[in-house]
Amino acid sequence: MIRIQGVSKRYKGAANFAVENLDLHVRPGEIFGFLGPNGAGKTTTIKMIVGLLAADKGRVLVNGHDIASDPIAAKRSMGFVPDKPDLYPRLTGLEYLNLIGDVYGVDGPTRTKRLQHYLEMFQLTEAAGDLIQSFSRGMQQKLALTSALLHEPSLFILDEPMVGLDPKSSHQFKEIMRQHTRQGNTVFFSTHVLEVAEQLCHRVGIINQGRLIASGTMDELRTSPGHAGSSLEKLFLELTDEGGSYEDQE
Ligand SMILES: Nc1ncnc2c1ncn2[C@@H]1O[C@H](COP(=O)(O)OP(=O)(O)OP(=O)(O)O)[C@@H](O)[C@H]1O
Numbered sequence: 001m002i003r004i005q006g007v008s009k010r011y012k013g014a015a016n017f018a019v020e021n022l023d024l025h026v027r028p029g030e031i032f033g034f035l036g037p038n039g040a041g042k043t044t045t046i047k048m049i050v051g052l053l054a055a056d057k058g059r060v061l062v063n064g065h066d067i068a069s070d071p072i073a074a075k076r077s078m079g080f081v082p083d084k085p086d087l088y089p090r091l092t093g094l095e096y097l098n099l100i101g102d103v104y105g106v107d108g109p110t111r112t113k114r115l116q117h118y119l120e121m122f123q124l125t126e127a128a129g130d131l132i133q134s135f136s137r138g139m140q141q142k143l144a145l146t147s148a149l150l151h152e153p154s155l156f157i158l159d160e161p162m163v164g165l166d167p168k169s170s171h172q173f174k175e176i177m178r179q180h181t182r183q184g185n186t187v188f189f190s191t192h193v194l195e196v197a198e199q200l201c202h203r204v205g206i207i208n209q210g211r212l213i214a215s216g217t218m219d220e221l222r223t224s225p226g227h228a229g230s231s232l233e234k235l236f237l238e239l240t241d242e243g244g245s246y247e248d249q250e
Pocket residue numbers: 011012014018036037038039040041042043044045
């Protein structure tokens with residue numbers, strides 16, 4: 001689970017907060033979708049959850065561990081895939097996965113079993129022995145996802161995970177997320193693909209200009225005052241459009 005309490009971040013020299021006074025609780029067993037326009041503060045929030053960026057104010061608890069004061073325990077309990085995974089181009093896929101397996105202390109037999117499973121699922125088994133620099137964008141994304149799943153973290157954090165995935169891989173990936181949360185684990189991911197959020201998420205949050213402007217189940221958002229019956233797309237446009245109004249064009 002994730003508990004974000006009163007978190008703010010302003011980048012050096014910036015006039016405005018990238019994230020301002022954010023409170024968010026993501027519960028065990030939940031797939032939570034984090035939505036918002038470009039520049040809204042999604043990646044900044046995610047970087048503060050995973051400990052890549054220190055919050056100016058407030059605190060973040062990951063599975064009960066404070067990311068600032070207990071970063072190792074917090075990081076051990078989560079897997080993270082950034083928006084642009086930075087893999088080592090001169091390693092082979094397998095070398096990279098074994099490196100990550102070593103870092104997280106995944107024992108040999110367990111590692112072999114999980115690698116077989118995920119590489120097969122993502123149709124990467126054959127390419128795994130090749131240098132990462134020869135991988136396509138989607139293959140690199142699948143390698144990053146596999147590496148983050150290798151230690152079977154109870155919390156999975158993903159910044160725009162569907163980018164670059166072909167339809168079969170993205171379908172399989174959605175299944176992984178569903179299975180993962182059915183077992184009581186938690187998934188938090190950002191996306192611009194509202195259909196995916198609508199299909200997959202138990203709850204969503206919408207951030208705009210650093211502030212959380214809505215959160216809840218799809219039904220809660222759809223039945224909120226002034227938005228009755230809206231699609232997620234219409235709701236998103238209405239909530240993130242300053243002063244404008246969106247007419248239903250259907
Ligand atoms: N390293 C940085 N230095 C200074 N400002 C930054 C930095 N990273 C992000 N920002 C600013 O912080 C704000 C939030 O950016 P962020 O990357 O969190 O948005 P985002 O919601 O992830 O957007 P996108 O959908 O485009 O990925 C933006 O105004 C952005 O310009």
